Amino acid sequence: MKNSIRTSHAAFVASAIDNLRHTEKACPGFTTLDIPYLQELRKSLQFISQTASTPEKEVNLDIQSVLAMHMAVEDKPNRGGLQYLLSQLMDDAIRQKFADSLTNKHLAFYNSVACESAGLWLNVLPKNSTFTFDPAKTRVLLSTRFYIRQPEFCDGLRCDCLMRRRENNREHPLIDEKCHHLITGCNKSAFGIKIHHACALAIKDLVQSAGFRAKTEEVGTFQDYTGTGILSEVEKRMRGDVTIFDLPGGFRKTILDVSNTKIHPILSDAAFSRDEAKVEFSAQKRYDERVRKFAHAATVLNFKFQPIIFEITGRLHAKSDAFINSILKHITGFKDGALLQDYWRKKIACTFQQGVGSHILEKLRMLKGQRFAHQYFENRSTYAYESALGDANMR
Numbered sequence: 001m002k003n004s005i006r007t008s009h010a011a012f013v014a015s016a017i018d019n020l021r022h023t024e025k026a027c028p029g030f031t032t033l034d035i036p037y038l039q040e041l042r043k044s045l046q047f048i049s050q051t052a053s054t055p056e057k058e059v060n061l062d063i064q065s066v067l068a069m070h071m072a073v074e075d076k077p078n079r080g081g082l083q084y085l086l087s088q089l090m091d092d093a094i095r096q097k098f099a100d101s102l103t104n105k106h107l108a109f110y111n112s113v114a115c116e117s118a119g120l121w122l123n124v125l126p127k128n129s130t131f132t133f134d135p136a137k138t139r140v141l142l143s144t145r146f147y148i149r150q151p152e153f154c155d156g157l158r159c160d161c162l163m164r165r166r167e168n169n170r171e172h173p174l175i176d177e178k179c180h181h182l183i184t185g186c187n188k189s190a191f192g193i194k195i196h197h198a199c200a201l202a203i204k205d206l207v208q209s210a211g212f213r214a215k216t217e218e219v220g221t222f223q224d225y226t227g228t229g230i231l232s233e234v235e236k237r238m239r240g241d242v243t244i245f246d247l248p249g250g251f252r253k254t255i256l257d258v259s260n261t262k263i264h265p266i267l268s269d270a271a272f273s274r275d276e277a278k279v280e281f282s283a284q285k286r287y288d289e290r291v292r293k294f295a296h297a298a299t300v301l302n303f304k305f306q307p308i309i310f311e312i313t314g315r316l317h318a319k320s321d322a323f324i325n326s327i328l329k330h331i332t333g334f335k336d337g338a339l340l341q342d343y344w345r346k347k348i349a350c351t352f353q354q355g356v357g358s359h360i361l362e363k364l365r366m367l368k369g370q371r372f373a374h375q376y377f378e379n380r381s382t383y384a385y386e387s388a389l390g391d392a393n394m395r
Contacts, residue, residue, distance in 0.1 A: 002108075006048075006051060006087065006090050006325075007087060008035065009047050009086075010083045010086040010090070011049065011083050012040075012044050013041065013044050013045060013048065013066060013082070013086060014070075014081060014083035016037075016041050016044075016056035017063075017066050017070050017082060018082070020063070020067070021067070021070075021233065030064050031064075034252070038387045042062075042063075045061045045062060046064070048061055048089070048343075049061045051093060052090045052093045054093050054096050054097060055100075059089065059093075061342070066082070068297065069082060069085060072084045073295055074322055075254070080092065090132040091121075098100045098120065099109075099349070102347045104264070104272045104273060104277045105264040105265075105272055105277070106272055107274070107311065108272070108276065108278075108281070109147050109199065109264070110275035111277065111279045112263050112279070112311045112312075113145055113147075113278075113313040113315070115315040117316045117321060117345075117349060118145075118312075118313040118314045118351035119145075119314075120345055120346045121133075121141070121314070121346065121350045123348060124346050129352065130347060130350050130351060131347075131350050133347070133353075133357065135362060137361060138357075139151050139361050140152075140357045140361055141353055141357050143319070144179075144180070144312075144313070145313070146180060146372040147176070147178065149177040149178065150177065150179045150360060150364070152361065152364045152368075153175070153177050153179060154364075154368060155177075157174070157364070157368070158172040158174055158367075159172055159174075159181060159363075159367065159368075160172060160367065161173070163267070170334075171179070172356070173267050174265055174267070175364075175367075176267065179360045179363075179364065180262060180312055181266050181267060182360050182363050183195075183260070183262075183356055183359065183360070184312055186218050186260040186363070190268040191260070194354065194355055194358075195260065195355030195356065195359060196258055196358070198216075198352075198354070199308070199352055199355070200242055200256075200258045200352055200353050201216060201240040202347055202348050202351040203242055203258065203324070203348065204216050204242050205347075205388060206327060206328075206344045206347075207242070207244050207327055209331060209344065210327050210328070210330040210331050211246055212244055212246050212330075213244070213246055214242055214243065214244050215242070215243045215245075216237055216242055216267060217240075217241060218239055218240065218243040219239060220239075221238070221239045221240055221243055221253070221282075222235055222236050222237075222239065222297045230300050231296075231297055231300060231301075234295075234298065235297040236296065238258055238293075238294065238297060240294075240305075241253035241308075242255075242256040243256075244256065247304070249304060250366065251302055251303055251304040252302045253301075253303045253304070253305050254303070254305075254306060254355070255294065255304070255305045255306070256307075256312075257266065257290050257294060257305070257306075257307060258305045259286060259290065259307070260309070260310040260311065260352075261265060261283060261285075261286040261309060261310070261311060261312070262282060262311075262312055263311055264276070264277070264282065264314070264354075265313060281311045282311065282318060282393045283315070283317040284317070286317075287309050287317050287319065287320075290307040291305065291307060296323065307319075307320060307390075308317075308320045308323070308324075312354055312356070314349055314352050314353055314356075323338070323346050324348070326375075328341040328345070331344070344366070348367075
């Protein structure tokens, strides 16, 4: 959302104000003159004021008010220079105007994708298969990030999964053009499970790299070995996605439950308010749901339970992100482990995005009549048409 015009106005004003203080001392009343230099300065201030104004807040900058801002910046140098403050003033207003123009669903997606963890995969170096995205997958992921129609989507395409509709009828749902249904709503072909398992394994590898023992889907995790009979049979059969041993904190084990969730209703026409579009609204609902399921059993057995919630953009729930960071602190090395910590953050992000890209591509190609044979996708309908033409020519 930055452009050179706004940057140039902010830079000119910052440079001019820095010089004006000295000029005013040498030539009192200089700022009141009507000369081309000051005319251009006032035009830039007017441009910044108009750009930084919103319907809720009007900004009126003049030379004196900007001089006061410059003096405040010098008193607190860690807050950035005058150019930074002026640019930030305009950028905040531009973002606010853009957010106000969005629909409720688009705003919810925008709030999610604006998080740093949702974009970590964008600047990775292709060092290995996890960090390398082929062109088709990159197009899919960028279309998802930009909230636009998927390039391989066809209108009227129905998923092969079944969903319960009104009056207990089950039907194959129409796939939305952005294909969000294929990430979180479809339970067919185990694609969602593949994303889930890949992320759980990446987190387990991180924990082991940090020096702790970890296990995926430990059988008998919640067996009540004390014989108190407090846990129900359902609770005894539960198991976490990742079990961590020896983690500091006084708990016997730390149980992680990995899941991803949609940001807004995908297929239904349910009302979706502006309040529900707030940052982390959907992720918090899923977080609370997982806590309700595991909290009692974890408390009885002195386990720490931690949900790891991904939104479809790749954004992590704040508490999930904080837990991952607490594990990363145990990784040391060059520059106190900063490079390794950055590597693991990006590996988890890329693992999730790789699953999303593969899932959407493979499912769309399968539903459009393409079948995997000899490592190539072959369109069955096109093949049948060409075969029919060939048979007709042979007669």
